[in-house]
Amino acid sequence: MARSSSGIIVATLTAAALAAVGFLAVQAEAAPDHPTAHASGRAAGKAKDGEQGKDKAAGSAGQEQGKAPNAVPEDSGTGLRVVYGLAQKRVWLVGSDGKATRTFEIAPSTVNPPPGSYAVTSRTPTITGSDGTPVEHVVVFHRDAAGVVFGFSAAVDGSSPKPDPAKKTGAIREQPADGRAMWEFAVNKTPVVVVP
Incomplete structure (x- = not known):
């Protein structure tokens, strides 16, 4: 009887340990420093930053419709x-x-x-x-x-x-x-x- 309850305890602990390891693996996959999550998060962040940059550019004095302040003026000809x-x-x-x-x-x-x-x-x-x-x-x-x-x-x-x-x-x-x-x-x- 002692052996079987000890086996049950070991089996329960093993199952709990495997569940904990599985849970930690899922958490690690979603963590911001995980290469895959970080890369996609960085790309999304850059896109968001780009949108914010456009908004800032559009709101700056002397700029038209989000054009960069140093953009070549329209109606200034073509070519060199x-x-x-x-x-x-x-x-x-x-x-x-x-x-x-x-x-x-x-x-x-x-x-x-x-x-x-x-x-x-x-x-x-x-x-x-x-x-x-x-x-x-x-x-x-x-x-x-x-x-x-x-x-x-x-x-x-x-x-x-x-x-x-x-x-x-x-x-x-x-x-x-x-x-x-x-x-x-x-x-x-x-x-x-x-x-x-």
Whole structure:
């Protein structure tokens, strides 16, 4: 009798241990650090984060219908071109595939070029800017009827201009690294599109 009750106890304990192991296996499968559950949870989290990112982008000032703030402006032409957004004070270097290879903020001078399509007309490696600052990588794309020259350049010392409102100048100042990128990208006759 003692042997049979001891066998029953052992059998009961074995069954309980197997049930506990089975329960723990089910719990482990559903745990967030389990590779399968974690991967699917991460994918779902990324999708949710992406939706939240779109919502944030849509709510940001100056953005339209969830567009990224640095997206190439619509109605700025097609193909390889430089796009200059007057209101955004930003330039996009756009490849032939229509995608920006680089975008950066600029510091405009006292006069803006009218929105429209232009082309690079001249390039000068170094010169003294209209504000008396030594500049490099000068890329000119327009001269208006009053003789104001519009072009991109970078101050050798990296400074931003402090335009004198009494002077009508069309210099568009870039940071040195952006000026180098513009210089390499915008060879003579490269289209330049100015948008509002």
